[in-house]
Amino acid sequence: MSTIEPRITVGVDGSVGSAAAVAWAANLASRRHLELKVVHGLQLAGVYYGGGMLGAGAEALFDAIRADGERAIADACSLVASIDKDLVVTTEQPNEPPVPLLIEESRHARMLIVGRTGAGGFADMLLGGTAATVVAHAHCPIAVVRGRDGATAVPGSGPVVVGVDGSPNSEQALAIAFEEASLRGTPLIALHAWNDVTYEDAFGTARILTPPDTLEDDEERLLGQRLAGWQEKYPDVEVRRVLVRDRPRHALLEASAEAQLVVVGSRGRGGFTGMLLGSTSQALVQHAQCPVLVVRPEPKA
Template sequence: MSQDKAAGGEIVVGVDGSAGTKRAVRWAAQTAAERGLGLRVVHAVAVTGGYYGNGLAVPLDFFGALEQDGERILTGAAEAAREAGASREVGTSLVRDPVIPALIELSREARMIVLGESGRGGFAGMRLGSTAVAVTSHAHCPVVVVRGRDGEDVPADGPVVVGVDGSQASERAVAVAFEEASLRGAPLVAVHSWLDGDYDTVFSPARFNSTWESVDEVERRALAERLAGWQEKYPDVQVERVVARDRPRHQLLEWSARARLLVVGCRGRGGFRGMLLGSTSQALLQHAECPVLVVRPEPAG
């Protein structure tokens, strides 16, 4: 059993034995191998409290059985990672803490956190909505939720698609998307949808004084300016720019049916104030047809 913290630069994948996390392990192993990175597989066995209802104590054997099951899950996941092509030693961690804070702590040093689209066991009671939203809202590194077509096949081809809205989180997402496209030898599709922009943007002088037909040109020019510097840095990446008078979630969900990876910022201009994960990102985590990579903005200061 290994309980070491993830070393800097490792990819960390949370597992619980479900089909969704098995796909996440394969995706994480292949990604780590392509980049020469280490891979750490993490399983949580924390139990809140030591009593059943009515004050009845939980037998000590119960905790031992949980740990044995956790070790079995970790061993199977490590074997699956090696079969998927992990080129370096696969580390394993049996964590005796609640899974969400454990993964957030590991994210301080990890290159990336990878999760499956559903969970059981170590993520008991935590469906995608609670686990993924909590981790992506607070992690210190990018988080990938591995989703596939019809919940099964994870696409291995197609473009990397990034949502662009001009926010700080979006700027970081663009940077990560260019890097991902370059490393994967994939084209990049930059999608900018402006129908749900905020009040100041929708009623800016540039839009208010333009005809509706010319607004598209204003948005296309703005998108091109946001991408220009990154295109110079990554000349090997073929870029397609898409501007649509539509809600971002609609456009990005449609593109997820053709993409190999979808990249979005953790919090853009959309959604409700005070939400750590925007409504667009939440919709993608629940319904996209490819892996979704969520990037948080750089901390202030």
Template structure:
């Protein structure tokens, strides 16, 4: 399938180690869909700025910053061209907060693509703070390219996490589209163990028999997938139901997948949280790119 007219794939670039991987992945994805790639670099001008938490460039003027930004953009364009020679590419440099810039651009984008780290990241975080902010607020799905060094050559399936929440419904739609466009199987994964051993000891609730829970979860999975196979007859759909915590199951599947698709918040998310625990865990630890999909009504 091809992109909606006028909707480009937007990739944010900076000095971080994950930016090159993000450009390669975004270029390959845009080329496969015969779409357009928009490369964006944003940096707030304040006389000094940060790269991965380290203060640099104190006293740098606007002209020098612009030249520096142009070098970043030129390098990203060359890298994208090496991945997709005939790809339509546009660029943009903004003197503004990277997160705010990307969130605004997401209004007209099909997908925002970011690397696994970003400038301004906090020590101990595997994913930069800009990436977390954008994934939680963007108006379109956000792909975070992490895991393998070259994620454009992986031949594994697309995996989608299903839990019955509104964002899960949006994730299913996008996952079928991604699997169809890539010509690979789609694994619809539903993990139905939402309690840990600690929960069993610290709560007094009586849990029903596992067999009865499994039967109910099988019905839920069938309901969520109803109609999608008819809409995408070319997709080899594989239903996987496991008695495991969703986070653990999806992280395991990420080892052999080429893309994991999840909703931004699951059915157990807290009101006011823009990213649920499962999507955050995948952004931090998945072994392949992760696509986070927000519900249309999420803002």
């Protein structure tokens, strides 16, 4: 059984995107009064072949890779200290690739933070391979730190936006979104997008299932029911209800252009049981204009 510790973990690799993730994680840990753990997994692909190291210069290459990791961690710690010198910070650099390291860390952290792209990402890549894989397999809420229009500067103002669809995973996202809005002292936009059209795959046709007015009343009722208890728990949070007839991913992507954080469940009520990441959360971590926090389903007891 995994033990959840009172900490936030951030993965670093020395890239500009990694620095943005560290700054965002440090501010988050400071607001939540949690310890921050900075981790770096050694990129040793190509150094080892079979059971041994490649070539006479492999030891020097290994030392260089380790030194790069140590610099990345040191730079991250300096950045954290400039944000909150009293923040408790721990570090780790195991001989382990980044992806399995971060997934294992997600078993114990309250939240995991990664940058949009890493040191190995191409300039025009929407999401680095490490981030994409970890988002799909993490065991705790995971934030992908993004800026406006692909920039590294992360928005520090604007509302928190949460996608609401009535699923259990959406309820978990609401809990975190209300807490984040309260800690940040910013309004919460509870966005519920619905579509009255269903598409027949076999023929490519569309049909209206229910009269639109009836559907809209039902969806408005659903949104109100989902928010009722949370508004009582967080009376300090100004809640703005947004109900739109649109696909959720499109509506949330538009909202991200003015938000400082978007919170979504990893799978909505339309997701398949075995799907690791739903289409809405996939679209957001790839294209959103602000950090995206993906909330994973709570493990079954």
